[in-house]
Amino acid sequence: MKYDVVIGLEIHVALLTESKFLCSCSTAFGAPPNTQCCPVCLGLPGSLPVVNEKAVEYAVKAGLALNCQVHTFSRFDRKNYFYPDLPKAYQITQDTYPLCTDGFLEYYIDDELRCTAITRLHLEEEAGKLIHSGSSIVDSEYSLVDYNRAGIPLIEIVTAPDITSPRQARLFLEQLRLVMRYIGVSDVKMEEGSLRCDANISLKPQGSPVLGTKVEIKNLNSFRALERALEYEVKRQSAVLERGGKIKQESRTWDERAGRTLSMRSKGDAPDYRYFPEPDLPPLQLDPAWVNCLKDTLPELPLARLRRLEESYGLSRYEATFLVNYPDFGDLFLELAKAGEDNTALVNLLMGDYARLAREQGHLAPGRIAELLRIVAEGLITHNQSKAVLEELFRSPLSPREIVRDKGWEVLRDAEQLRAMVQEALAANPDIVSRYRAGEERLWGYLVGQVMRAAAGKADPKVVNELLKEELARG
Amino acid sequence: MRELAELLQTGQVSSTELVIACLEQIKQTDGVINAFLTVDEQGALEQAAQSDARRARGEALSPWDGIPVAIKDNISTRGLRTTCASRILRNYHPVYDATVVERLKQAGLPILGKTNLDEFAMGSSTEYSAFGVTKNPHDPARVAGGSSGGSAAAVAAGQVPWALGTDTGGSIRQPSSFCGVVGLKPTYGRVSRYGVVALAPSLDQVGPLAKTVEEAAALFSLIAGEDPRDATSAGAPAFQVPRWNAAVVQGLRVGVPEEFFSSGLNAEVEAAVRRSLRTLEEQGAVLKPISLATNDYAIDTYLTLVTAEASSCLARFDGVRYGERVAAPDANTMFAKTRGAGFGAEVKRRIMLGTYVLSASHYEAYYEQAQRVRTLIKLEIARAFEQVDVIITPTTPSTAFRIGEKRNPLEMYLSDLYTATANLSGICALSLPCGYDSQGLPIGLQIMGDHYQEELVFQVGRVVEASVERGPKVEV
Numbered sequence: 001m002k003y004d005v006v007i008g009l010e011i012h013v014a015l016l017t018e019s020k021f022l023c024s025c026s027t028a029f030g031a032p033p034n035t036q037c038c039p040v041c042l043g044l045p046g047s048l049p050v051v052n053e054k055a056v057e058y059a060v061k062a063g064l065a066l067n068c069q070v071h072t073f074s075r076f077d078r079k080n081y082f083y084p085d086l087p088k089a090y091q092i093t094q095d096t097y098p099l100c101t102d103g104f105l106e107y108y109i110d111d112e113l114r115c116t117a118i119t120r121l122h123l124e125e126e127a128g129k130l131i132h133s134g135s136s137i138v139d140s141e142y143s144l145v146d147y148n149r150a151g152i153p154l155i156e157i158v159t160a161p162d163i164t165s166p167r168q169a170r171l172f173l174e175q176l177r178l179v180m181r182y183i184g185v186s187d188v189k190m191e192e193g194s195l196r197c198d199a200n201i202s203l204k205p206q207g208s209p210v211l212g213t214k215v216e217i218k219n220l221n222s223f224r225a226l227e228r229a230l231e232y233e234v235k236r237q238s239a240v241l242e243r244g245g246k247i248k249q250e251s252r253t254w255d256e257r258a259g260r261t262l263s264m265r266s267k268g269d270a271p272d273y274r275y276f277p278e279p280d281l282p283p284l285q286l287d288p289a290w291v292n293c294l295k296d297t298l299p300e301l302p303l304a305r306l307r308r309l310e311e312s313y314g315l316s317r318y319e320a321t322f323l324v325n326y327p328d329f330g331d332l333f334l335e336l337a338k339a340g341e342d343n344t345a346l347v348n349l350l351m352g353d354y355a356r357l358a359r360e361q362g363h364l365a366p367g368r369i370a371e372l373l374r375i376v377a378e379g380l381i382t383h384n385q386s387k388a389v390l391e392e393l394f395r396s397p398l399s400p401r402e403i404v405r406d407k408g409w410e411v412l413r414d415a416e417q418l419r420a421m422v423q424e425a426l427a428a429n430p431d432i433v434s435r436y437r438a439g440e441e442r443l444w445g446y447l448v449g450q451v452m453r454a455a456a457g458k459a460d461p462k463v464v465n466e467l468l469k470e471e472l473a474r475g
Numbered sequence: 476m477r478e479l480a481e482l483l484q485t486g487q488v489s490s491t492e493l494v495i496a497c498l499e500q501i502k503q504t505d506g507v508i509n510a511f512l513t514v515d516e517q518g519a520l521e522q523a524a525q526s527d528a529r530r531a532r533g534e535a536l537s538p539w540d541g542i543p544v545a546i547k548d549n550i551s552t553r554g555l556r557t558t559c560a561s562r563i564l565r566n567y568h569p570v571y572d573a574t575v576v577e578r579l580k581q582a583g584l585p586i587l588g589k590t591n592l593d594e595f596a597m598g599s600s601t602e603y604s605a606f607g608v609t610k611n612p613h614d615p616a617r618v619a620g621g622s623s624g625g626s627a628a629a630v631a632a633g634q635v636p637w638a639l640g641t642d643t644g645g646s647i648r649q650p651s652s653f654c655g656v657v658g659l660k661p662t663y664g665r666v667s668r669y670g671v672v673a674l675a676p677s678l679d680q681v682g683p684l685a686k687t688v689e690e691a692a693a694l695f696s697l698i699a700g701e702d703p704r705d706a707t708s709a710g711a712p713a714f715q716v717p718r719w720n721a722a723v724v725q726g727l728r729v730g731v732p733e734e735f736f737s738s739g740l741n742a743e744v745e746a747a748v749r750r751s752l753r754t755l756e757e758q759g760a761v762l763k764p765i766s767l768a769t770n771d772y773a774i775d776t777y778l779t780l781v782t783a784e785a786s787s788c789l790a791r792f793d794g795v796r797y798g799e800r801v802a803a804p805d806a807n808t809m810f811a812k813t814r815g816a817g818f819g820a821e822v823k824r825r826i827m828l829g830t831y832v833l834s835a836s837h838y839e840a841y842y843e844q845a846q847r848v849r850t851l852i853k854l855e856i857a858r859a860f861e862q863v864d865v866i867i868t869p870t871t872p873s874t875a876f877r878i879g880e881k882r883n884p885l886e887m888y889l890s891d892l893y894t895a896t897a898n899l900s901g902i903c904a905l906s907l908p909c910g911y912d913s914q915g916l917p918i919g920l921q922i923m924g925d926h927y928q929e930e931l932v933f934q935v936g937r938v939v940e941a942s943v944e945r946g947p948k949v950e951v
């Protein structure tokens with residue numbers, strides 16, 4: 001039988017505020033353990049939370065960027081569960097009245113535009129980090145806990161179950177990451193845990209309106225893991241269904257090394273979080289004018305930029321996607337394109353050697369890139385030489401023109417000088433010349449190459465071509 | 476207290492002398508009373524010496540600079556043991572001061588020590604303390620009330636001029652009533668809860684206990700007002716001791732809710748309260764019979780919400796980060812054993828009840844239902860204050876009961892019958908002595924005022940106080 005795959009995602013994004021969600025401790029990553037704590041984020045008796053306005057601002061921005069309805073009234077709730085990484089033994093979150101609901105995110109699968117609904121987006125606090133001496137808390141001789149992370153603001157984003165393939169799930173998450181990066185609310189690094197994703201997946205007979213039993217997959221630490229784990233689940237669940245078996249409603253964990261999911265706990269073991277309204281915090285009431293103001297400050301989002309690059313700058317989907325996925329390159333492109341540089345030459349430069357060099361060493365000043373493009377356009381140097389100048393630009397503080405002058409890289413255009421080189425090349429390769437004349441036209445390139453080599457790559461290829469034609473014709 | 480302040484101001488007495496006198500009184504009486512869990516003799520003497528030095532330089536921090544104070548032991552004091560009268564926090568030394576403690580220190584008040592309470596403030600007699608019962612200074616065979624029994628008894632026994640307590644359902648007013656002192660449950664949010672170990676955050680408030688209304692008002696003026704560290708105190712006004720004016724009772728509309736004078740109310744208590752009401756009437760107040768029918772549901776509502784919130788607030792005490800730990804071969808057993816040994820029976824009972832009422836399958840029937848009733852109570856109180864300026868009731872149905880008399884927890888819970896409504900609705904309420912019963916035990920009268928109406932409540936309290944004859948002197 002064929003099955004429809006139904007996937008929904010639950011995503012956590014750590015917000016990039018300078019201080020924590022409910023106290024004023026720093027959120028900087030990588031500090032020595034337990035140095036960024038206070039009575040509040042340690043949950044010491046009597047301490048009380050106070051909401052960081054910046055966290056609310058970032059969450060609202062995220063909601064707006066995901067086309068959500070931002071509620072001017074939302075409320076905090078306690079989610080009670082006992083674990084040593086949770087200092088108060090409850091997490092302050094939003095359950096009944098979340099900050100944002102009813103959004104969507106559009107993204108491309110190849111050339112097809114897809115839209116995934118966002119059910120809700122809410123604020124909550126991060127737990128601490130546990131390191132066990134054994135493999136888990138129950139079989140460890142000791143466990144270490146770092147509360148630096150405890151209390152960092154998170155947003156939880158829940159999608160509707162309208163993703164239909166593992167690849168789509170990955171593309172959605174990549175687009176979401178891009179949006180978060182564009183609006184600057186998070187550094188969204190899966191490897192550092194500032195972007196995390198759990199997936200719910202179920203299978204149903206193709207076309208059936210009845211949803212199958214869903215399985216939750218946790219511990220997805222990379223985009224690849226998300227896609228692989230979902231692919232594995234599709235196979236596993238299809239096999240179970242094919243055998244006439246039933247899918248158990250459960251949580252499963254992705255084992256990266258073994259490349260499979262393992263059962264963690266069944267529905268019956270699911271904890272009862274005993275949610276209730278957080279008595280220590282008044283409801284969150286937002287000024288609609290403030291929300292509108294935030295809306296106006298949102299930057300151009302990835303999809304809009306993609307369309308603009310294609311439509312207004314004539315770039316291909318491939319080029320535009322590159323510039324969108326690397327927003328720093330996109331910004332550079334737009335700045336230089338605005339200054340009147342040739343779009344094609346510009347995007348070719350940025351996506352070529354420049355990309356490699358800039359990723360290693362950081363970007364060049366836009367003015368120096370513009371000058372490089374200009375001296376190529378003017379014919380001061382050849383396209384080939386521009387690569388050497390580019391390399392040099394990353395090494396030297398000089399301008400492109402200065403580099404060309406210092407290195408003596410100006411294009412050789414002097415006909416007499418070049419003619420001598422052409423004649424020398426022909427004289428040195430009588431064999432090739434006679435074969436070319438006999439009809440082996442592909443040897444033309446070889447002859448050009450010989451001249452270029454003699455000119456140390458600086459010869460103007462147009463002039464060389466003309467001269468070569470003349471000399472060969474001369475017999 | 477004004478006298479004390481004047482004596483300090485004129486140099487006729489020093490803060491050090493006051494602290495020594497308090498310490499002396501504690502030494503003589505606390506063997507019987509057991510009001511203090513920790514006496515910080517050295518700390519108090521140091522703070523007193525600093526106060527005296529300030530006074531000598533003419534740099535007193537407040538008119539009350541140098542007058543010692545006692546703090547209920549569920550309020551965090553930096554470096555000074557804060558046990559909540561629980562074994563699980565037997566040796567817990569907070570790393571920070573509660574805002575109220577910080578404010579008292581900023582006003583120059585030496586902290587004499589920490590007073591006894593029912594474990595985690597769960598109780599109405601201080602019998603549920605893990606460190607012994609606090610006795611009533613008027614009759615050591617009787618309870619001091621609770622949960623702020625230690626603070627009330629310490630003030631009543633002359634061990635300290637004034638003290639801080641906390642009130643979640645009556646925990647300042649009921650022991651004040653039993654011990655014959657004045658105690659205020661402020662409007663919810665008017666005093667910072669930062670550093671107060673939570674019992675039920677939506678109901679808890681810190682308040683003053685003192686010998687007189689004026690003293691209670693003075694201590695309240697030092698702690699009231701918004702605290703940026705407590706979001707529920709946002710917008711709360713500060714408080715200044717008012718110019719006392721007995722004329723406020725002229726034309727004052729006094730609500731007298733029939734439900735608070737019904738069966739179950741001790742006749743002598745009723746007589747004393749009615750006598751005070753008549754006095755007010757004679758001075759120009761207008762008594763208005765009103766109905767607060769929702770009060771019948773106050774205790775059930777209160778217990779549901781308190782146990783729910785407490786079960787969540789107390790879950791952190793696991794022996795990992797602070798407090799007492801019971802060793803065990805593995806983590807889960809350690810948590811279980813620590814909590815089993817660290818908490819007393821009443822605390823365990825409430826944690827279990829609270830966990831039950833919050834569980835997914837019972838949430839709607841209990842917690843949510845209680846929230847609905849709480850809304851009705853708030854509405855009824857709001858409507859009442861459209862008709863009256865204050866509401867006067869007995870503080871408790873009876874005077875102090877005997878130690879060990881109330882064995883059934885449900886009976887104990889009824890001690891809060893007249894007081895829980897103020898917490899549920901968030902209004903302020905003052906308890907002050909209005910007479911004595913035939914056994915010489917103090918009777919408490921409660922004056923409830925609308926949100927932020929502490930000044931009016933104190934003004935009326937002072938008029939009632941002036942009309943009450945001084946009762947039998949406390950003999951310890």
Ligand SMILES: [Zn+2]
Nearest residue numbers: 023025038041
């Ligand atoms: Zn902190």
